[in-house]
Amino acid sequence: MSAMFRITLPDGSVREVAPGTTPADVAAAIGPGLAKAALAAKIDGEVRDLNRPFERDTNLALVTARDEADALELTRHDLAHVMAEAVQHLFPGTQITFGPATDDGFYYDFAPKDRPFTDEDLPAIEAEMRAIIARNEPFVREVWTRQQLIDRWNQQGETFKAEWAAELPEGEELTIYRQGEWLDMCRGPHMASTGKLDPQAFKLTRVSGAYWRGDQKNAMLSRIYGTGWLNKKQLDQHLFRLEEAAKRDHRKIGAEMDLFHLQSEAQGSVFWHPKGFILWRQLEAYMRRRLDAADYEEVKTPQLMDARQWEQSGHWGKYRENMFVVPDEIPNTEDEGAVLSGEGDLMALKPMNCPAHVLIFKQGIKSYRDLPIRMAEFGCCHRNEPHGALHGIMRVRQFTQDDAHIFVREDQLIGEVRKFCDLLDSVYRDLGFEKYAIKLALRPEKRFGSDAMWDWSEQSLRDAVAAAGRDTQEYGWEELPGEGAFYAPKLEFHLTDAIGRTWQVGTIQTDTVLPERLDAAYIGEDGNRHRPVMLHRAILGTFERFIGILIEHHAGRFPLWLSPVQAVVATIVSDADDYAETVAAQLRAAGLRVETDLRNEKINYKVREHSLAKVPNLIVVGKREAEEGKVALRTLGSQAQTILTLDEIVTRLRNEATPPDLITGTAV
Known part of the structure; x- marks a missing residue:
């Protein structure tokens, strides 16, 4: 009888199991709830398949959805394989290349047979992915030789995969993962089956171009991106964050607020x-x-500093390729490696x-x-x-x-x-x-x-x-x-x-x-x-x-002390123009950054325009305000107006615009 393996669990307890036993077997022995929840195993700290047999005495921890980092990595890796199978089923003749997990999802690079993929193809691919998940296809790990891999890829017309397989070292243990009839080269690990994935917790997001092996001299491929999560709630939260991020994009807001541009x-x-x-x-x-x-x-x-200084500091060897050098080439000399002295000194713009x-x-x-x-x-x-x-x-x-x-x-x-x-x-x-x-x-x-x-x-x-x-x-x-x-x-x-x-x-x-x-x-x-x-x-x-x-x-709504424009004084009628200038002058005298809007436009138009520009305070004045020495204050994001005297608005905004360090006394 073969020697038993000692399996040490996180609580310190030890189980002895026969060769051929898997982490899934241990999970089932502990209880049906754990067997259902287990997604993978950590063998001496390394994540492995649940159905891969133990090979020695081992420290075992079972990975569940509570182990979010590991669970997400597994989920996204599985989804990449499922997506690749779906694409090859829907578009026969498409070749696969690589498909890793990413920080918030996954992608796969494909070589389509007829045309590049577009975003219009994504709904059909998503539907096919859900069908594969519903079939609950097991992920099966197999060890192949390099020649087996090369032969397989050549038979299937997978020229990119065959090229990669031919470069793998002889004698190294090479693995593939199979789900149904579909397979790919992969180190793993994977979950037990496609059915462990939540069919409502992923979304394909976009298609882009990508060169084979990242080299623009090589063939252009179609890269399909997706995002994947453990459940629909996480996906919805992620999509909300993406929507919010798009609204908050600094380039978009920078243009709306007229802050900067690039060209x-x-x-x-x-x-x-x-x-x-x-x-x-x-x-x-x-x-x-x-x-x-x-x-x-x-x-x-x-x-600008002499290149010899950067060489002495050690930055020349580490950052040379990212430094702007003046001149950008060493002039011809008898010693081409020399740094010239005098007017020919090699200089560099400082990177730090x-x-x-x-x-x-x-x-x-x-x-x-x-x-x-x-x-x-x-x-x-x-x-x-x-x-x-x-x-x-x-x-x-x-x-x-x-x-x-x-x-x-x-x-x-x-x-x-x-x-x-x-x-x-x-x-x-x-x-x-x-x-x-x-x-x-x-x-x-x-x-x-x-x-x-x-x-x-x-x-x-x-x-x-x-x-x-x-x-x-x-x-x-x-x-x-x-x-x-x-x-x-x-x-x-x-x-x-x-x-x-x-x-x-x-x-x-x-x-x-x-x-x-x-x-x-x-x-x-x-x-x-x-x-x-x-x-x-x-x-x-x-x-x-x-x-x-x-x-x-x-989102462009800066604290008042940072806002480029802290208030706009806008008129309702031209009769209030002089009073608007008086209000603005007193606010400026109090140290505030103020503009006036005296244009012959309706006040609702002015409100919309200044709201888009994220002006924090819109001070509205008309004939009545001019006669009474008051203003109507509308703050950004509020529909309500507050009626204040001129002294009150100056005091209020001056206090609100004081930088926090000057309030707390942390500045000199």
């Missing part, structure tokens, strides 16, 4: 209009007040500010008593992002960071990170964000510095977050292996916006590499030279992206 003459750079730049200036002024109050010193550094701040730090002798030095810069940087990665003002090539570097002694690090966490928390709340998560990005595989340095840096950040009381579930505390920068671990701050999306914005990194590479030092209490620790930190990230996030979070 091909300056790809990846923003043309800020007067109203958009008012928003920028208000945000910048607020951040400057907060930095002044927190004892930062503001600096300004050059746009940190090396320049080290150069300022190195001017003059620094003592241990001088630290910490908090050096801030609203620094304009350039990165040559791929054209396809550009997205409105969220991803651009020219951007301005709310950047700062804090030079500290090792014994000061935890206190400085804690102060930063408190400052960041206050700023986010002032800007309307109540929820954010903190994640610790740990050392990547390719990195500078010793393991001991990384151990110390990572633990210091853990200790600092703990000291700030933010290493808790409330703050979504999580560690991300391999996600750190090449020179330092970092804390990432992920904002949650009004419709539940998350945005990675703020960051702070503990860097001992750059001070070493650029020879930054201070004189310690012992009279010797010591390396400072350099904290790279940002709260907004970049002004461009953060303003885009603000637009979408507030």
